[in-house]
Amino acid sequence: MSRTVKSARSQHSTQRRKVRGDLASAALELFATKGYEATTVDEIAAAAGVARRTFFRHFRSKEEAIFPDHDDTLERVEAVLRGAPAQENPIDTVCRGIKEVMRMYAASPTLSVARYRLTREVPALREREIASVSRYERLFTRYLLARYDDRSHLGDEPLLAEVAASAVVTAHNHVLRRWLRSEGQGDVESALDHAFTIVRRAFGDLPSAGQRPPAxxxxxxxxxxxxxxxxxxxxxxxxxxxxxxxxxxx
Amino acid sequence: MSRTVKSARSQHSTQRRKVRGDLASAALELFATKGYEATTVDEIAAAAGVARRTFFRHFRSKEEAIFPDHDDTLERVEAVLRGAPAQENPIDTVCRGIKEVMRMYAASPTLSVARYRLTREVPALREREIASVSRYERLFTRYLLARYDDRSHLGDEPLLAEVAASAVVTAHNHVLRRWLRSEGQGDVESALDHAFTIVRRAFGDLPSAGQRPPAxxxxxxxxxxxxxxxxxxxxxxxxxxxxxxxxxxx
Missing domain, CATH: 3.30.160 (Double Stranded RNA Binding Domain)
Incomplete structure (x- = not known):
């Protein structure tokens, strides 16, 4: 790829992030002051200084607008999984993957806390967030399943992969929710590592790809x-x- | 309670279930033939032979209309938890609880399969279903937490309760999804029992309330x-x- 193309792409991506961020701030502000139901897409677009059709180029609906970073984060999580060392236990890889999600929230504590308050009050926003999280869960399930090679569970691998992925995501959500309720205080990444230790203990019987467990x-x-x-x-x-x-x- | 009051209540409840069932069938039929987006609440109400305000007495939105039984099922699940023997392992109680959800789906295979197809095509319906399921999960988390007495996990009980509840719900959803994809064939309750065995093994370290585990x-x-x-x-x-x-x- 030439330097010019790269730079144009990177400019486009920066611009895209800026527009999405502006729309998200505008939506959050309007939902909080005017109320979620009463706010229209037109008002969000106007407050962010863009046209209605620009809004719809970035988000499918107004409830999506306050979660502008899940698409990019999902890509970063995928990159973590793709780049995992062959000898790493897949559960550890998944734990490293979901850390990217936590970092997204931790990067803007004030915004994350304000959005959390809103999602607790507006069912449509809460459901939107639950749906976003379920995308990570499906990604992890597919990843674990592809790396599952414990022959003692023949036929139960899809179930175990899904339960393990769900355990990691649940642990993440638990730690995240605590952090948000404490107004974004404390070291959330350490808390996450601790939670992973607890979950890893429960799912310690998922061996790494290619490893034959000892007797x-x-x-x-x-x-x-x-x-x-x-x-x-x-x-x-x-x-x-x-x-x-x-x-x-x- | 006098017999008359009881009978009036039971009549009311039968009538309520009938109206909800009629609205659900009408909604499912219209979503499948006319499309989810194009269908209005007025059309659903008309097809079920009731007024628009009757619709809103039973459901908050059109996406809720095709899941008429979650409220009643949640009550049955709560009754299972309330009536659990003191010596039963809480995880087993939760497994018995979620069986009520599976029975709700298994009671009408054709309807369940048709609805599953729709939820796969319409994101709003899928999100609605995910949200319904998360109500059971929260109920189980609270239940497990209240019964958690393994002192070796001091401070981590809320995390473990949530991860365990999520594991049970995930196992249930996994088995349910498989059954729906196979067009409702096979003994789904046995499949669920098998899945619980797998999950129980992973979470075998959650002792019953009041029990001191053997050495x-x-x-x-x-x-x-x-x-x-x-x-x-x-x-x-x-x-x-x-x-x-x-x-x-x-």
Whole structure:
């Protein structure tokens, strides 16, 4: 690609983001002051200084206008998945992917908090947001399914992939909602990492692509010891895994 | 309550269900033949032989009209949770609860399949359905949270309750979607029970209210042996649990 084409593209993309951002601010402002129902697309377009048809080039409906960044974020998430190292556990990749979504919210705390207040009051906006989030969930399900190779779950892979994707997205939404309710205070990325640790523990049995799990694995966390073994694993091997895990703890 | 009042109530409820059912059939028929966008509330009301204001007594919008049973189903689910035996694992209670939702779909396969086709084509209807399902999810999260007493997760209970509720709902939706895509063929309740087994395994560490988990538990499924033990459990006790699980398998 020549430098000129690249620069023209990048200019176009900057311009596109600016228009979308202006429309989103205008919509948020109008929804908050005038009310969601009473606000028209024409008013949003006018407040952002663009024509009605420009609005519809960027958003399908007025409820979409306050979520201008999901399309770009989805692309960034896809890039994370595409660029994942082959040896990375797919669940970890998905966790890194959804961090892009969290960063989108964290980049503008004031805007995110104001929008959150609105979505709680206006069902149409809440439903719009739920629908946006479900796009990430479908992307993660497809990704996990393509990398699923635990033969002990033959036939249940689509179910497990979807449940695992949903667990990651739910954990993300939970942390995000807490952060928004606390007016965007605190380190939301650390909170997200902690939540992932909790979820990863529950879904620890989804091995990386291409890995054959060992005959027996054991790990401790606080007061709990968890062991996963093949039923044909020799008992001494199971015992060694357990003892190793208990030793590492102490 | 006197028999007369009861009977009047029951008559009212039967009448209510009939009107809602008629409106739903009319809406589904019109959406399918005339198209969702082109269909008006007036046309739906007219086709069902009721006035426009009767429509709005039952539904807030035309996209709600094809899901007439979620309100009643939510009540039945709440009744399942309320009536759960104290010793039942809360996750099992939630699984029994969401079975009521599956039964609602399974009670009218043709209608459910036709509606599913429509929801795939019309984003507004799909979003409406996602929103309906999120009501069950919130109910389950509250229920699980109130019964959560695993002290090893201090502070993470709201996260775990939400992730567990979401896992159950996701498993349900997965099985439901498969059944709808297969034109409502096969025993969907058995498929749901199987899916719950898979999810229960992942979330096996959510103990029942008031129960102190045993020092060590082990279970096998096919080729996999899973053991959960307290780190202070005597090793012989862990071994006994493993051997018991392997014996039961044979």
């Amino acid at each position: 027996a694995r054991a790990a401790t966390d606080g007061e709990v010891l968890v062991t996963v073994a093949r039923t044909d694993a020799p008992l001494p091997e199971v015992m060694r895994a357990i003892e190793r895990a208990l030793d590492q703890r102490g | 060590a538990r082990a279970a096998t499924d096919g080729e996999v042996l899973v053991t959960v033990a307290r780190t202070d459990a005597p090793l012989p006790e862990v071994m006994r649990a493993i051997e018991r699980a392997l014996d039961q398998r044979g």
